[in-house]
Amino acid sequence: MNKLFKNVVLIMTIMVFAACGKKEAEVETIKIGHKNYTEQRVLGQLFAVMIENHTDYKTDVKELGGTKIVFEALKSGDIDLYPEFSGTAYVALLNESGLKDPSEVHKLVKDRLKAENNLDYLNPLGYNNTYTLAVRTETAEKYNLKTFSDIAKVSNELVIGATMEFLEREDGMLGLKKVYPGMEFKNEKGLDGGLRYTAIKDGVIDAADAFSTDGKLIAYNLVILEDDKNFFPPYYVAPLLNGEFAATHPDIVEILGKLSGQINEKEMQNMNYRVAEEGIPTKIVAEEFLKKKGLL
Incomplete structure (x- = not known):
């Protein structure tokens, strides 16, 4: 009887571990990309912290290099999303010029990227990083x-x-x-x-x-120095998502949407300063900012 009891316990233990392993394996990892400088690193962590704190997903944040590299990674599905500036997309990705109004630039970028690349450009986070x-x-x-x-x-x-x-x-x-x-x-x-x-x-x-x-x-x-001829277009950052990913993850779209209008220029500059000059880990800076904003 004692031997039978031990066997039953062993089988149940194995089943528990197997179930845990299966549950662990089923947790999806969201692939977040960013470019190779401080501000993009901060933005990548802001996205990751928001996602991990409001869902059961894990995140994998990757530094990929310049604009063209991270853009191609998004189109191919190697990453699911990354932060992109409206002016960068407008000029460097779409080869456009002329518009200066932030809302007009954002709408053109949003419409063109969706029509031509099936990418979803969400609402701006609030600041203009020209x-x-x-x-x-x-x-x-x-x-x-x-x-x-x-x-x-x-x-x-x-x-x-x-x-x-x-x-x-x-x-x-x-x-x-x-x-x-x-x-x-x-x-x-x-x-x-x-x-x-x-x-x-x-x-x-x-x-x-x-x-x-x-x-x-x-x-x-x-x-x-002042750009006295207003050469530069507006550079309002917003999450840019792979269209197929966005369609199957409306919860991620909603969560990232909570960041809309939440960051001004001084706040972003301060986060960059804390990371680059004070050496505070990027994730900690992101977490502290989001808590201060009541988003965590």
Whole structure:
């Protein structure tokens, strides 16, 4: 009788572990992509924390590189979603230009990406992270620089350091040269996103491309120049989802929709600063922000 009881217990134990293993295997993992710089890392974690705290899904957050790489990964289904800026999609992905109104740009991007690639572009998170040019305080004072037009006049005396993507895009250096006559720098150095700040601090370069929400603008006390001819389109970030994934995961669409309008420029800049300059883990920064907003 004792032997029979032991066998029954053993069988039940095996069944319990098997059931747990099956349940574990059935938990779907949502694949979140992002580009290779601080702000995108923060956004990737914001998406992941929201999903994991409001569903039973797990998440796998992947850093993939530049815009074209992460976009192709989304179309192929290698990732399910990633954060994309309206201006980047408008110019770099759809080869459009001319529109400046944020709502018009967002609608065009949303409609075109759905029609041409079956991708779902959700509502903006709230802030506009536009490109800008930044210089050291002493450089601004020496040349009396306040605007892009100002720096264009003396650009042949200066060296600019920028990401390769900025140097090669129409909504970057290529387009700037067309809109701001005379903007021909003495040298253009392609640099990693983080290294360009060290380079400008050390005087290796005189100017750098930057995002208006970069935390390093605070850390290095850089002067942001005004885009006085309004060259750059609006860059409002929003979740971009693979269409097939979005259709089968309306719960994810709803959860990410809760982030709409929740982040302003200063809040994003502060999160970037905490990660890049204070060394706080990205996930912790995301969690603390979402709790402060009452979203967790």
